[in-house]
Amino acid sequence: MKKKHWVTVLILVLTFGGVYSFVLFNPPLEIGTLGTAVGNKSVVIGIGNKGFREVKILEVSVNSNEKPSKTKVQVSNALQGFIITDDYNNNESKKYGFKNLEDVSIKADTSPAATYKKLDDGTASKKDEIYGISVFHSKAINQVIIKYSYFGFPFNKTVLFN
Template sequence: MKKILLVAFILVLLIGGFFIYIKVTPPLVIGTIFKGQDHHTVAIAIGNKGIGDLEVTSVKVNNHADPNEIKIQVSNALVGFAGTIDENSVAASHIQYFNIEDISIPKGTIPEELLKKLDEGSAIEKDTIYGLTVNHHEDIHNVHIKYRYLGILFNETVVLD
């Protein structure tokens, strides 16, 4: 009986420790931030330093208002991002746009590492980058990102001012 209790106690400690570690070191990585000239559109390079995929579940702006439009841009490091959600623009011709519920951010997509590859000249077309693009009818001062990782919900706030 003591062995069962000891094993159960150790198992609870391991699971609790893993949960605390995940909460203390969230996987979402924020990279370069592009603001439109009118301050109504923002493109934020995002990545995932975790061990599994993460899914953006909701995005709010300023005082938790719903933005007019939210998209995730998927491009390669050589092309970069567009500072717009207009999928018909010339700048967006080599970029794919997805609704947040239609795509997850895979592990190992850290924006800083891709920037280093670009600086070194070792970036290739297979280096996929992800950008969260938000459009709102007012100036955007901060973006609140909710996402799910390993079944755990996280909140991240990106302050733009």
């Protein structure tokens, strides 16, 4: 009886260890489009999820872990694309679905590479959701650090702007 117990525990430990290792070495957040306005004070980073579950953006910081002046997530469609702006409430910006970070989860299977392929093939449609993190800061943005969670594990992704 004790031998069965240890075998079961060993199988569970190996299973959880394997899942943890797979998630750790295959982070799901993928970067696509990068766009900047003059002076790099306003940027948009196209992101997607190549994983199996939703990704939750926890926090966005710029440069040396500074809090940006404004941060939103654009939830748009593949045919429309993104907009670079510091005014998220004007009539033009409203078409791009700006939302607060905490209100958006990045759906699984929204890889920018897959979206680009659909655009190239002519099979993209308004149903293909795309996500962009829009950041505005009082100083030039050299890097954006995206903190997110996947399967409950925290990850960081750094995007450099030269």
